[in-house]
Amino acid sequence: MTAATAIDPAAAATAPRTPPPKPYPRGRIQMPASLLRSPDHAGLAVAAWAVYETLMPRKLGGGRAAARARRCWVGDALGVSEKTLDRARRSLLADGAGGPWLARSAPLGAKRAVRHMALRLPRDTGEAHAAVPAWTLELISPACDPGRRISPNVWRLYGLILLVHPSKADHPLETSNRHLGQLLNASADTGRRRLGDLERAGLVEVTERAGGQLLVRPVHTPKQAAVAAATYATQGRKRIIDPTQPRALTPRRSGHSPLADPGTPQETPELKSPELEAPGPPAVGDVQVDSPL
Structure with a gap:
């Protein structure tokens, strides 16, 4: 029809x-x-x-x-x-x-x-x-490719993105999952899921930066959307690593005290009680008293 x-x-x-x-x-x-x-x-x-x-x-x-x-x-x-x-x-x-x-x-x-x-x-x-x-x-529509089909709620998020980011803007929209959730009167997790559905459909191109910041660029033509959907299906979301952010390094073993072999239990040294020495012969001038029988 x-x-x-x-x-x-x-x-x-x-x-x-x-x-x-x-x-x-x-x-x-x-x-x-x-x-x-x-x-x-x-x-x-x-x-x-x-x-x-x-x-x-x-x-x-x-x-x-x-x-x-x-x-x-x-x-x-x-x-x-x-x-x-x-x-x-x-x-x-x-x-x-x-x-x-x-x-x-x-x-x-x-x-x-x-x-x-x-x-x-x-x-x-x-x-x-x-x-x-x-x-x-x-x-x-159900006639759409199942891999790119979206719900009316996801389509609404696309309209909200275009509302805060006009089509004539040259720069992408700087946002976050929390901000997208607020636009939908929902949680940040809802904003994250629906943004992922828009990426899968090719309606937006998203670049993720350190700290959870997102750069969202809406797509306006069917051909661009088809290319964006194919790119997302094969490569996923783009991510930018900030070179000024320090990386978490694995600590060196040489800088720490040596650890015990994990396969050998530590043995506690035995403490020996001191032995009593036998008394020597009496000295000259000493009186030796025999013990009574």
């Missing part, structure tokens, strides 16, 4: 459920910073909002129209069931502090032609955003 058939309900009724490897347009999604950082929305909800944003056609007079995509197609594109997708969409439809993130409407007489529109677009609100390449959503 293509993106065109996903918008057409008549064609979607007879199309296969599994989405194609490349259903998304070549462009960038303006992901709002408040949605990426929201603790009230899971990674699946963030990715679902991005999918609906890519499916919204452009109007001739300007603006965007609502997307007509059945939930079975969106669920398959994200690798989840329809019930799981419904829970994520409910959090987007809820009226939060800044309003809902998603709106839905059903024309009269068309039960299956439910339309969804992604709300609070940064181009309309002026909110800070991350320009996430739309093709990266393909890595969430």
